Amino acid sequence: MPKVNHEILKWARTTAGLDEDQAAKKLGMKDTKKGSAVEKLAALETGDISPTRAQLVKMSKHYRRPLLTFYLSDKPRIGNRGQDYRTLPEAVEITQEALVDVVIRDIRARQALVRNVLEDEDEAAKLPFISSLKMSDGVNTAITSLKKHLKWKLNDYRNQPDIDKAFAFLRGKAEEAGVFVLLIDNLGSYHTRIEVEAFRGFALADDVAPFVAINANDTKGAWCFTLLHELVHIWLGATGVSGNSGNYGEQEIEKFCNDVASEFLVPMQEIQQLEINNKTDFQTAKELIKQFALRCKVSNAMVAYKLCRMNFITYDRFKEFKAAFRADYLKWKETQKAKAKEKEGGPSYYVTKKHRVGNGLINLVARMMQGGAITTTKAGRVLGVRPQNVPGVIENSRPQVLQNFV
Numbered sequence: 001m002p003k004v005n006h007e008i009l010k011w012a013r014t015t016a017g018l019d020e021d022q023a024a025k026k027l028g029m030k031d032t033k034k035g036s037a038v039e040k041l042a043a044l045e046t047g048d049i050s051p052t053r054a055q056l057v058k059m060s061k062h063y064r065r066p067l068l069t070f071y072l073s074d075k076p077r078i079g080n081r082g083q084d085y086r087t088l089p090e091a092v093e094i095t096q097e098a099l100v101d102v103v104i105r106d107i108r109a110r111q112a113l114v115r116n117v118l119e120d121e122d123e124a125a126k127l128p129f130i131s132s133l134k135m136s137d138g139v140n141t142a143i144t145s146l147k148k149h150l151k152w153k154l155n156d157y158r159n160q161p162d163i164d165k166a167f168a169f170l171r172g173k174a175e176e177a178g179v180f181v182l183l184i185d186n187l188g189s190y191h192t193r194i195e196v197e198a199f200r201g202f203a204l205a206d207d208v209a210p211f212v213a214i215n216a217n218d219t220k221g222a223w224c225f226t227l228l229h230e231l232v233h234i235w236l237g238a239t240g241v242s243g244n245s246g247n248y249g250e251q252e253i254e255k256f257c258n259d260v261a262s263e264f265l266v267p268m269q270e271i272q273q274l275e276i277n278n279k280t281d282f283q284t285a286k287e288l289i290k291q292f293a294l295r296c297k298v299s300n301a302m303v304a305y306k307l308c309r310m311n312f313i314t315y316d317r318f319k320e321f322k323a324a325f326r327a328d329y330l331k332w333k334e335t336q337k338a339k340a341k342e343k344e345g346g347p348s349y350y351v352t353k354k355h356r357v358g359n360g361l362i363n364l365v366a367r368m369m370q371g372g373a374i375t376t377t378k379a380g381r382v383l384g385v386r387p388q389n390v391p392g393v394i395e396n397s398r399p400q401v402l403q404n405f406v
Contacts, residue, residue, distance in 0.1 A: 004056065004070050006047035011075045012063040013045070017099035017192055026062040027055060064102055064187075083240035096198035103184055103194060104202055104241060107213050110382050114180065114364065115209040117374050127178045130207040131237025135256050142232060142260045149177050150231075154265075158297055163220045166297035170224055174231060175360030180209065181227060183356045185216035193217065201226040201242045203233035210234050216356065219329050221299030228261035255309075262306045265298050274303075277312045286324060300325040350392045357383050357393065366394045 013023045020038045029037035043049045051059070051070075060067045118124040129149045133142055146152065150173040160166040171181045186192045196218050204211040212230040214223050229242060238253060274292060276285045289307075293300045301322050308318035347355075354362060365382055368374040369390075380387040 004051060005072060005074075006045055008070055008072060008075055009051070009059065010045040012059065012065050012069060015098045016063040016065075016102055017096070017187065018062070022191055023062070027058045064106065083238060096195055099187060099192055099194055100199045100241065102187055103199065103213065106187075106384070107182065107202060107204060107211055110384070111180075111204055111206060111209055111211045113374075113378055113382050114361070115206060117368055117378075118208060121368070121371070121373050124208045126207045127210065129177070129235055130205055130210060131235075133232075133235040133237075135236065135253065139256070139259050139263055142235065143264050145235060146228075146231065146260070146264060150174065151176070157265075158295070160297060163224070163297055167220060167223050167227070170227055171358060174212070174227065175358060178210065179231065179234060180211045180361045180364075181358045182211065182213045182361070183216040183223070183358075184213050185356075197244055199241065200244055201230045203230040203239060203242070205234045205237045205239045219299050219301075221293060221297070222301065224297065225261050225265065225299055225302045228264055229257045232257040232260045258305065259309065262302055262309070266296050266303065266306060268306070268310060270296070271303070271306050271310055271312070274307070276307055278314055278317055282317075282320065286321065289321065300328075350389075350395075353383070353385055353389070353393050362394060365390070369394075 013020075016023075018026065020041055024037035024041045027041070029040050031037050035043075040049075044051050044055070056067060056070055059065070059070065115124065129145060133145060152173060157166055157169055160169050174181050184194060186194060194215055194217060196215055199215050200218065200222075201215065202211075202213040212227060212234065214226045214230070216223075218226065226242070233240065233242070233253075236253070236257075242254060242257075243250075270292075274288060276288060280288075289300050289303045293303045296303075304313070304318050304321035304325070307313045308315055313321075361382065365374065365379045369376070369379055374382075376387045376390050379390045383390060383393055385393055
């Protein structure tokens with residue numbers, strides 16, 4: 001019988017973003033007279049004791065690794081992120097990087113299942129816009145192509161009643177074009193929250209089943225910008241993970257994607273009409289940006305970023321605006337948490353899951369299940385839920401209007 005590689009036990013835990021205390025709790029370990037739960041876990045990871053089959057099964061589940069991984073002679077290579085386009089601040093923790101790896105590994109697994117089922121059902125038609133663009137084509141060419149394939153009219157987007165509806169409209173256009181759009185905030189609990197500083201979005205530029213993932217912990221207005229940013233990556237055929245926009249020293253491809261996304265949502269002539277520059281009083285400019293962003297259904301930070309890219313304000317002033325808007329958002333979030341504690345209920349599990357997964361993926365899974373092309377177990381894997389919860393996610397098709405915030 002093969003022997004478990006104890007060195008991989010620790011590696012699997014840390015790459016799942018769990019510290020010893022969190023892992024011990026998830027594995028159901030208890031403090032006893034013989035030692036604490038953490039000490040028992042440490043003994044497994046040093047090879048002093050061998051794990052039971054039941055413990056390995058739990059590790060496989062909570063560390064998100066196949067059971068076979070624990071018997072390998074050496075640690076597997078880090079999952080393929082594609083290109084890493086981020087310029088990370090020093091504050092990003094190692095555990096956050098581990099969580100990002102888990103997220104991308106999960107998305108790749110879900111995407112592979114979707115592609116396989118489409119191929120099995122002879123529905124794997126190649127999408128014409130994947131890798132159809134080069135940076136040298138320029139911003140205007142990119143925008144023309146995006147508008148064509150998304151069947152886009154800016155007024156239809158801006159006429160949506162609020163930012164939630166605006167994002168749903170844009171997401172719907174992307175899904176109709178063949179791109180699956182996920183919202184991801186954590187790996188199942190608040191302990192595994194994915195911070196915006198570590199991860200803004202991910203694009204998987206597959207020619208049959210492209211995926212985009214957006215960090216749901218960002219502002220609602222930022223979701224729209226990030227989705228467009230990642231769609232540009234899809235058009236470029238550039239699979240990879242993106243970070244917080246506007247960081248100093250970001251790669252040229254990130255600047256290009258930002259320029260396309262911002263011009264797509266807010267043409268430069270509209271920014272010019274704002275008449276904001278470095279000499280404008282900060283509070284006055286901040287209020288003008290907020291009002292403009294609200295009308296255009298975009299984030300405040302995106303407007304400030306575009307002002308910076310058009311040289312109306314300096315990079316330092318942009319950072320001031322970005323920090324101020326982020327502080328406002330976090331303050332608003334705390335207020336919403338306080339209000340939520342006073343209320344009963346809220347969005348149900350199924351409504352929340354549906355919103356995170358998106359209609360495109362849910363409709364595909366429902367259709368494939370009806371035709372017997374995919375099992376409930378695989379459907380749950382694609383949707384990111386347990387098999388027994390698949391019917392509830394599919395059946396809950398009522399639109400949910402979430403709290404609006406730009």
